[in-house]
Amino acid sequence: MSVKYYYSSVTGNIEMKKKQQHIEMILDSKKVQYEKIDVAAEEEQKKKMRDLIGDQAALPPQLFNGDTYLGDFAAFDVAVEEGSLEKFLKL
Template sequence: MVLKYYFSSVTSDLGTKKHQQRIEMILSSKKFEYEQIDIATDEAAREKMREMMNDPKGLPPQLFNDDTYLGGFDKFDEAVEDETLEAFLKG
């Protein structure tokens, strides 16, 4: 299992920036290993993220277990609140 976290290092949307910070803080504090993929610097990664989401206009942050789409911030936050984060990240 490789947890992949797609994010954007360049965003003018404060909400997106806060969502990304929350995901990173929680994953790090719970010692989950994950691969960060910055779609702002890699157009191919952005296209792959959107293809795997099946959404041509999908925006970060998004989480995947290998190539299995897990969800975005709302799904992640729901799993944190429900204390089911580990199960959520395993897909």
């Protein structure tokens, strides 16, 4: 299994952009290998992300291990703060 990171390369939402940058910075600093999936580039990827979550209104950033939903930015941030990122990512 691998970490999949759903994000949007096209967003006018400054908060979303900051959250996405924070996730990438943390994953890169921890040397976690992950696959970036741009939901703005492919509508089908956004549909898949939402289907896997079970929420048709879900917005990026979202994290998965394979097709197992891990959580959104808030859940990721809690895991980082608690020092349980590897457990959260199921690594």
